[in-house]
Amino acid sequence: MSPIQVAVIGAGPAGMAAALAAADAGADDVLLIERDDEAGGILNQCVHDGFGNLIFGESLTGPEYAHRFMEEIKRRSRIRLLTGTMVLNLHSDGSLKAVNRSGAFSLKPGAVVLAMGCRERSRFQAVIPGYRPAGIYTAGAAQRLINIEGLMPGEKAVILGSGDIGLIMARRLILEGAQVCGVFEILPRPGGLTRNVVQCLHDFNIPLHLSHTVTFIHGKKRLTGVSVAPVDEQGQPLLERERFIPCDTLILSVGLIPENELSRAAGVIIDEATRGPRVDQDMATSVPGIFAGGNVVQVYDLVDHVSRAAAIAGRSAALYAAGYRRVGGRLLLQRGENVSAMVPQQLSLPLAAGERINLYLRTATEMRGAAVELRHGEKVLYRKKMRIVRPPEMIHLELEASLFAGLGGGDALTCRVAAEEVKQK
Amino acid sequence: MSKDLVTLLRELFAENGLDKYELEIFEEQGQIRLSGTVDRWEQVVLAGHLAGGLRDVRGVVNEIAAAEGGPPPYEAPPGDPTVIGKADVVIIGAGVVGAAIARELSRFKLDIVVLEKESDVACGASKANNGMVHSGLVQEPGSLRSTLNVRGNELFEGVCRELDVPFHRCNLAVVVFNEEELFLLELLKARGEMSGIPVELIGPEKLASLEPALNTAIKGAVLAPTTAMTCPYKLTIAYAENAIANGARFYLNTEVTALEQQNGSIYKVVTNRGSFLTRYCINAAGVYAGRIAEMAGPPEFTIHPRKGELIIFDRESAAGHAVMATGILEMIRDPHTKGGGTMITVDGNPEWGPSAFEVSDPEDTSVTREGLERIIAKFGPLMPGFDARSAIITYFAGVRAATYTEDFHIAPSRHLKGLIHVAGIQSPGLAAAPAIAELVLQILAGEGLALEEKAEFNPRRRENPPFSSLSLQEQNRLIREDPRYGHVVCRCEHVTEREIVDALHRPLPALTLDAVKRRTRAGMGRCQGSFCLPRVAPIIARELGLPLEKLTKSGPGSELFSRRTKESPHRKEAFLS
Known part of the structure; x- marks a missing residue:
């Protein structure tokens, strides 16, 4: 194999965008490695629409969105797509070991982009007591079964968690002729986007039970039902109000976790808030030459953002492989009040004139009338008013490099979301 | 003498509030039989344990019923009397014990049939235990559990080597947190020495050198270095595969429905899928051993299921588990988690538990919120730096098949010649399995089974190493x-x-x-x-x-x-x- 300049691990919406950006930034040989037998990742099983509004200006299905990227990839001979290939290990020098049906091999590319995406929290990570029968599926597994394998996970389902995939699966099950008893959400607010609550639940008369959880899983062989109960403000179930719902299927949409086993193996530092690599504005991780993009960094709510952020990683990897480095120290970005997660966690200096910094953050609580602030000590560098901020909806800011003029390596900035003072008339 | 036992038990019942129920107590040669009705299942278990705990009581049949919370009704599938095979020995149950017996019997010129009602071997307690090969430290010296545990531990490594099953020795440390409790360690050490196993009393420095992540407040520990870990279901599968390679036949999804006799000897084992003619039958049915025994005559023992829940953690959190640890006081104080500890499986995952809860349903393998909380509360203090809740990847429960004397019951049936009960195999059943098989061979020989070695027996079984x-x-x-x-x-x-x-x-x-x-x-x-x-x-x-x-x-x-x-x-x- 000729020397690979950039290896991208994962050919989902992140990896495809990263590979394109790497090639377009001048990398001669980009290897796009995908464990499934085709590129596209989770997009392939997302037959609903809503993808691509930001990038393509129209609402596409998952496979259509993937197809658009694949068409571009096919036009670039610099990108080689290697499907059916699993990366088994990654080292801190960027060398990796992979295996496919033709053999096992090692390679040491000039730079690596991590684009492994995320995985779903299981029933066990959500610590739901009870038996372990057949009929418990994560929403993503159920989606794959129905949309790709053509198999029904069951006929009468309870859905725990109102994350976007849970909401979409509620509708999907109804469309396939199954019953959905209801969606139960432990928080007092839905976990998914408002549009999905409306289009997937309200439009299909599926009840949404907020501040509720599943307290016990019944059934020794196949699921026979679940117990559900309301929860108090601390999220503890009120067992005296527990009730039994007969059903044969429990679908879980209880959170996504960035998939960072390879990152950890390479010694990449993981941020405790995002559970993904700590990155700078180039999506460079703590290990030189290893970049990360997409849901492996943090779980985005729109695929367009996944691809955009990963494109930055791809471009940066190409520049790194070509010898480009930022050598001016780092600005630290710290989470302040009401910020539950933020990417990037640092800025590498120097900043280029006219460079725009993409800052993504999530608030800890829902607020009406809020302002996002970036401060250096008491000095407010940036302030943006928001009519409403909600934890499920990520805030995306594009900041001008000029904001950071005068700051040097080691300086720390704090980002916070504060209530906007209401002016009395 | 016999009157004394009954009187004693009546007194104990009164002390424990059971005298308000009309309970009958029969005693004959140290065998107690209880009957009557109480309100709750816990009282059934309490009555059984009060009887089984008396010195000189050798066995307890507990037929007390609970008005509430008793076992769910059981409906046996219809038996099929059609004879579909015959065997020199029929083994009922393909848990680790049944499979070990099958494999040991396959050394000889014998036709062996193993009947399993589930779809795989190791579907009961054999798959849902902590994989610990106990040293014998905590067993009552002189009990069958103790003797067979110590012997089983001696045999274990050789068996695992022959069958290509993972086996890792690792220290068990029973610890105390207070100076005043150090004497308990002395007692435990003395107990281990009585059982003839290597034990060592160590101070906090030595313990910290073995596993620095353990709580520094620990004042001392007894180490049992012959303790080991294995994979319980892989061992069962390996025993079964090796038995099959040496001629034994396994029938899965096959449930025994009746035992038939001729002139007082076993003659036929009837299942839902046909019947087998045999002169020897091993009852290794785990939590259902009592049900099988009753097919041969009046009950000789009663199994009370005791659930144990276990938590498995992500391999990435494995630090801190170089030593298996457990607190001695917790062992004594909390009857719901008297065993177990913190350990690491042969696959590299930290594992905590098991808990211990008496349940009436022998198939109650549910994991409860209470059980999980108790495990974390019990073992968390051993390892203060371990964030247990966020490292959970799975949890499960197994059901121990305990008798009320809390010892193994391995003996020929008193009612049916050729039937051997291998019952009450709770902890340390895994560690004892090789020794149990050895003992069962002796009993069979004593019952007249000719054990003629076959030259072609192959003790070795191999598995491909994981590709990764x-x-x-x-x-x-x-x-x-x-x-x-x-x-x-x-x-x-x-x-x-x-x-x-x-x-x-x-x-x-x-x-x-x-x-x-x-x-x-x-x-x-x-x-x-x-x-x-x-x-x-x-x-x-x-x-x-x-x-x-x-x-x-x-x-x-x-x-x-x-x-x-x-x-x-x-x-x-x-x-x-």
Whole structure:
């Protein structure tokens, strides 16, 4: 194999965008490695629409969105797509070991982009007591079964968690002729986007039970039902109000976790808030030459953002492989009040004139009338008013490099979301 | 003497508030039989334990019923009297004990049949225990549990070597947190010495050098260095496969419904799938050993199920588990978690537990909120830096088959010649299994079974090492041989398609998703199968020639999918053909 300049691990919406950006930034040989037998990742099983509004200006299905990227990839001979290939290990020098049906091999590319995406929290990570029968599926597994394998996970389902995939699966099950008893959400607010609550639940008369959880899983062989109960403000179930719902299927949409086993193996530092690599504005991780993009960094709510952020990683990897480095120290970005997660966690200096910094953050609580602030000590560098901020909806800011003029390596900035003072008339 | 036992027990019943119920107590030669009705299941268990705890009581049959919370009704499947085979020995139950006995018997010129009601071996307590090969430290010296534990531990490493099963020695440390409790360690050490096992009393410095992550407030510990870990279901599978290689026959999904006799000797074992003629039968039915025994006559013992819950943690959090640890005071104080500890499985995952809860339903393998909380509360203080809750990847429960004397009951039936009970095999049943098999062979010989060694017996059984553990060169050699070695299906545990296919075609075939999981680890990683299930299922269905809708998680009734979707490619094919 000729020397690979950039290896991208994962050919989902992140990896495809990263590979394109790497090639377009001048990398001669980009290897796009995908464990499934085709590129596209989770997009392939997302037959609903809503993808691509930001990038393509129209609402596409998952496979259509993937197809658009694949068409571009096919036009670039610099990108080689290697499907059916699993990366088994990654080292801190960027060398990796992979295996496919033709053999096992090692390679040491000039730079690596991590684009492994995320995985779903299981029933066990959500610590739901009870038996372990057949009929418990994560929403993503159920989606794959129905949309790709053509198999029904069951006929009468309870859905725990109102994350976007849970909401979409509620509708999907109804469309396939199954019953959905209801969606139960432990928080007092839905976990998914408002549009999905409306289009997937309200439009299909599926009840949404907020501040509720599943307290016990019944059934020794196949699921026979679940117990559900309301929860108090601390999220503890009120067992005296527990009730039994007969059903044969429990679908879980209880959170996504960035998939960072390879990152950890390479010694990449993981941020405790995002559970993904700590990155700078180039999506460079703590290990030189290893970049990360997409849901492996943090779980985005729109695929367009996944691809955009990963494109930055791809471009940066190409520049790194070509010898480009930022050598001016780092600005630290710290989470302040009401910020539950933020990417990037640092800025590498120097900043280029006219460079725009993409800052993504999530608030800890829902607020009406809020302002996002970036401060250096008491000095407010940036302030943006928001009519409403909600934890499920990520805030995306594009900041001008000029904001950071005068700051040097080691300086720390704090980002916070504060209530906007209401002016009395 | 006999009057004394009954009087004593009446007094104990009165002290424990059981005298308000009309309970009958019969005693004969140290065998107690209890009957009557109480309000709750806990009282049934209490009465049994009060009887079983008396000195000079050798066995307890507890027929007390509970008005509430008793075992669920059981309906046996219809038996099929058609004779479909005969054997020199029929073993009922393919847990680790039944499989070990089958394998030891397969050394001889004998026809051996093993009957298992579930869809795989090791479906009861043998798959759902902590994998600990106990040293014998905590067993009552002189009990059968103690003797067979110590002997089993001696035999264990050799068995694992012959059968290619993982076996890792690791220190068990029983610790105390207070100076005033150090004397308890002295007592425990003395107990270990009485049982003839190596024990060592150590101070906090030595313990910290063995495992620095343990709580620095620990004041001392007794170490039992012969303690070890194995994989309990892999051992059972290995015993079964080796028995099969040496001529034994295993019948899965086959439930015994009756035992028939001729002139006081066993003659026929009837199952839902046909009957077997035999002169010797081993009752190794675990939590159902009592039900089997009653097919031969009046009950000789009563099994009371005791559930144990276990938590498995992510391998990435393995630091801190170099020593198995448990607190001696907790062992004494909390009857619901008297055993167990913090340990690391042979697959590298930290594991805490088990708990101990008396349950009436022998199939109550549910994990409760209370059980999880108790495990974390009990073992958390041993390792203050371990964030247990966020490292959980799975939890499960097994049910121990305990008698009320809390000892193994391994003896010929008093009612039916040729029937041998191997019952009450609770902890340390795994550690004792090789020794139990040895003892059962002696009993069979004593009962007249001719044990004539066969020259062709092969004690060795081999398993391919996991593909992911091989060198690049070896991996490439295998992929050239079969490209399916290069197709990784389970991303967490790096299991390949070929390894799954192999598991489906071994001498004891895997028939269910869980059986494949136990053999390959596909689905045992941190995602718990949400990624690989849709990929593994079609492979199993293809290899077994099953329609996917018939594929089960753990046998009939646990079907994974309800039907094809309306747009399925399958239907199109059917339409076109």
